[in-house]
Amino acid sequence: MVLALRAEPSGAVAESAQDTALELSRDRFVDQFAITFGVHCLRHWSTRHTAAPTYLAPCFYGWIKTNGGLIGLSPAEFAEVAEPVIEDVHRLTPKGQRPDARLVAGRLYDALDAAKVEVTLKPFAMVTAAR
Numbered sequence: 001m002v003l004a005l006r007a008e009p010s011g012a013v014a015e016s017a018q019d020t021a022l023e024l025s026r027d028r029f030v031d032q033f034a035i036t037f038g039v040h041c042l043r044h045w046s047t048r049h050t051a052a053p054t055y056l057a058p059c060f061y062g063w064i065k066t067n068g069g070l071i072g073l074s075p076a077e078f079a080e081v082a083e084p085v086i087e088d089v090h091r092l093t094p095k096g097q098r099p100d101a102r103l104v105a106g107r108l109y110d111a112l113d114a115a116k117v118e119v120t121l122k123p124f125a126m127v128t129a130a131r
Contacts, residue, residue, distance in 0.1 A: 038101030
């Protein structure tokens with residue numbers, strides 16, 4: 001399954017383009033969210049604790065939404081999907097290190113895809129007209 005990226009321009013073009021959907025592939029999902037996950041979420045990944053940092057699931061959810069993602073899950077439902085991913089990545093990550101953000105984003109995509117969850121991106125709106 002491929003997650004969908006829906007572009008909905010404003011104005012008269014919107015009426016003809018509403019059925020147009022661009023595919024949000026695994027690579028596109030990783031490109032869209034990995035940097036933000038690394039900067040805002042994985043910096044809280046403790047390199048000392050022995051337990052998986054499942055408390056980061058709301059951080060991933062929040063930053064997907066902040067980066068323009070629309071997801072059809074509540075934060076609690078997202079946590080049910082994300083926590084096994086976090087636990088798995090924690091097992092694979094050497095002690096004293098944090099996982100790669102691209103690995104985490106890719107694994108989250110795989111888990112969302114397996115759960116048949118669609119993630120789309122909000123249409124971009126210009127604040128001012130281009131010159």
